[in-house]
Amino acid sequence: MSTREISKLLFTTVxxxxxxxxxxxxxxxxxxxxxxxxxxxxxxxxxxxHTAVIIDFQRFFDQAPAIHPNSSQIKGVVCGIRVEDIQDPITQKIRYLDKLIDELAKGRPMDKILRQ
Incomplete structure (x- = not known):
C-alpha cells in the first residue's frame, strides 16, 4: 500500500x-x-x-496534540517493513500504532508497550 493510500485510510474504520x-x-x-x-x-x-466522526489517519495524526517523545523507541516489523526505517512521517506513525496494537495482542505488558 502506498504512502498516499495508507494516510487516507479512515481511522474511524480501523x-x-x-x-x-x-x-x-x-x-x-x-x-x-x-x-x-x-x-x-x-x-x-x-x-x-475522533472515533465518532469520519477522519482519515492523515488528519488524525496532523491534529494530534503531541506525538510521545518515546515513540522513537518503537522498533520492529509491520507488514514486512521495519517501522524505524519508514521515511514518510504519517506512514511511520500509523505503523507505530499498528506495532503497539500487535504488541498488545501478543500479550506484552502495558509498561513495556508504553516504553516506560
Missing amino acids: YPLYVQKAERKNRTKEEVDTIICWLTGYSRAQLNH
Whole structure:
C-alpha cells in the first residue's frame, strides 16, 4: 500500500479493528485507548470524539496534540517493513500504532508497550 493510500485510510474504520484484535486476545478497549492516547497525546474525550466522526489517519495524526517523545523507541516489523526505517512521517506513525496494537495482542505488558 502506498504512502498516499495508507494516510487516507479512515481511522474511524480501523479503530474498531484494533479493538477487535485486542479483545480476541483477551485484552481490552481501554488498553487500546491507553495506547492511542499515549502515542498521540489525545485525551480520552478527544479520542472518543475522533472515533465518532469520519477522519482519515492523515488528519488524525496532523491534529494530534503531541506525538510521545518515546515513540522513537518503537522498533520492529509491520507488514514486512521495519517501522524505524519508514521515511514518510504519517506512514511511520500509523505503523507505530499498528506495532503497539500487535504488541498488545501478543500479550506484552502495558509498561513495556508504553516504553516506560
